[in-house]
Amino acid sequence: MARIPAAVAAVRQAVRHALPADGLVLVACSGGADSLALASAVRFVHRGGVGLVTVDHGLQEGSDSRASSVASWARSARFDPVDVVTVAVGGRPGGPEAAAREARYEALSAVAARVGAVAVLLGHTRDDQAETVLLALARGAGPRGIAGMPARKGLFVRPLLDVARADTRKACAAQGLVPWDDPHNVDPAFARSRVRGAALPALVEALGPAVVANLARTAGQVATDNAALDALARDALLSAYESGGLEILVLSGMVSAIRTRVLHTWAKQLGASGSALSHRHVEALDALITDWHGQGPVHLPGGIRVARVQGRLVRVA
Known part of the structure; x- marks a missing residue:
């Protein structure tokens, strides 16, 4: 043969x-x-x-x-x-x-x-x-x-x-x-x-x-870590979610790697396109939690606006 x-x-x-x-x-x-x-x-x-x-x-x-x-x-x-x-x-x-x-x-x-x-x-x-x-x-x-x-x-x-x-x-x-x-x-x-x-x-x-x-091997290793962090972030999102928004107090207690994934996932749930959603959008959302000084709403892809209102992140008109 x-x-x-x-x-x-x-x-x-x-x-x-x-x-x-x-x-x-x-x-x-x-x-x-x-x-x-x-x-x-x-x-x-x-x-x-x-x-x-x-x-x-x-x-x-x-x-x-x-x-x-x-x-x-x-x-x-x-x-x-x-x-x-x-x-x-x-x-x-x-x-x-x-x-x-x-x-x-x-x-x-x-x-x-x-x-x-x-x-x-x-x-x-x-x-x-x-x-x-x-x-x-x-x-x-x-x-x-x-x-x-x-x-x-x-x-x-x-x-x-x-x-x-x-x-x-x-x-x-x-x-x-x-x-x-x-x-x-x-x-x-x-x-x-x-x-x-x-x-x-x-x-x-x-x-x-x-x-x-x-x-190529690095890609596989990072993907494995991402999967673990994303699983933790899904649970964290549920813990922070309340009446259509996210509780600032709960978010502020999360480590950055989890919190930013929570914000990324939530933004997509609101309707922001994953391909258009960038790290700058997530950083702006994170600043509403970690660097709050009265700033206005964050503009996300798809005409979505998110603001900090009475201790929560909420979508606003």
Whole structure:
């Protein structure tokens, strides 16, 4: 029996650990090396149904042809169902990367709901995770950002977060799969492309190749700590909540790491968008507790205003 190439085995092993035991799963596949290697591995490993979705963002000439090619390959490889979804990116808030990401996840969620999939698998690798950590550090995003991309969140599963990008390319080559190279991945107009093409290679040169795995491992460690702190914060929020507001006396007795998480969670419950809610908003809310000198309401995303009234933080008109 021919020996399975190491890269193919690594991808399959990662997928085997991450997949649900049964049920229909969908692979989100752009045709790039990461998602193509993932799709091939899932098709080989999973005992249940395996479908594939490719999303055409319409941002590049010929993107519709590329999506059709991915779908044709998927049908020939016996994926079922196979969906091509075209999304509209323009007019969404945030930059083009954020808008495309939001549109893509909406489309994937809609297909999963329609076909009854138990999971949607994404091809993000260890290198993607390291890039995410660097971008978060550059933005001063704090623990939530440094935690990077979760291995699992709701329907979405990322089996390859411990697999190197180089291994997905090797896995494709070993199986005769020809990946598509997205020109956006090397376009310096995008921050992630600059990290990928310049910042991370410079760190590798200065600190050695282990820096990529170490950054990705840091994300996992911080995510574990975040989960514990968030659980404590959920209990703390319940203890502070009273008649639609939060009791200042209870909040002031909390350590900062818990209190700020309580405020962040409460702001989202009031309707503030999580993507628009920044550390500055939370710091302003915290100042109503820890640095109170009669200041006016704090303005949160979505036209929400919060003020300190008679010993409580409350939403005001």
